[in-house]
Amino acid sequence: MGANPQFVQAPNNKGISFVAADGVALKDLIVGAAEGTKVAIIMFVNEQAAVIQNAELWWNDGVNDFLIVTGVIPQGAGTNGSPPLSLFNEGSEGGLEVDNNGNFFLTLAPGEILKVKMQAAIAGAETVYATVFAQDY
Numbered sequence: 001m002g003a004n005p006q007f008v009q010a011p012n013n014k015g016i017s018f019v020a021a022d023g024v025a026l027k028d029l030i031v032g033a034a035e036g037t038k039v040a041i042i043m044f045v046n047e048q049a050a051v052i053q054n055a056e057l058w059w060n061d062g063v064n065d066f067l068i069v070t071g072v073i074p075q076g077a078g079t080n081g082s083p084p085l086s087l088f089n090e091g092s093e094g095g096l097e098v099d100n101n102g103n104f105f106l107t108l109a110p111g112e113i114l115k116v117k118m119q120a121a122i123a124g125a126e127t128v129y130a131t132v133f134a135q136d137y
Helices: none
Strands: 014-018 027-031 037-046 053-060 065-073 104-108 113-118 128-136
Touching: 014 027, 014 113, 027 037, 027 128, 037 053, 037 065, 053 128, 113 128
Parallel strands: none
Antiparallel strands: 014 128, 027 113, 037 104, 037 128, 053 065, 053 113
């Protein structure tokens, strides 16, 4: 028999922003907690009204960074009534786990990190936001 099941406990929601000065550097989005973390939603908002952005989601195993998905963030996504981009949308993320309610998620082990970077620097004074909604075990 396996160990007792684990249930999520505390919220671990985080957000980061990207501005022109960030260039294309990787930024930490969330770190797996001591007992692990269930990542349920990663959303992007693009204030740039005329520029499409490509965001890369990277997983770090504690030593190395690995690209796991690239998402296209439409211009104005999440602004003026336009929906934000969700990287866990409509089952297109092959390999993600699915909970009992049909929601996609991934699990971070303790110390693992999800990172984000833009493929091109943000233009002007506008901002792109990445927000993760997660819970720790």
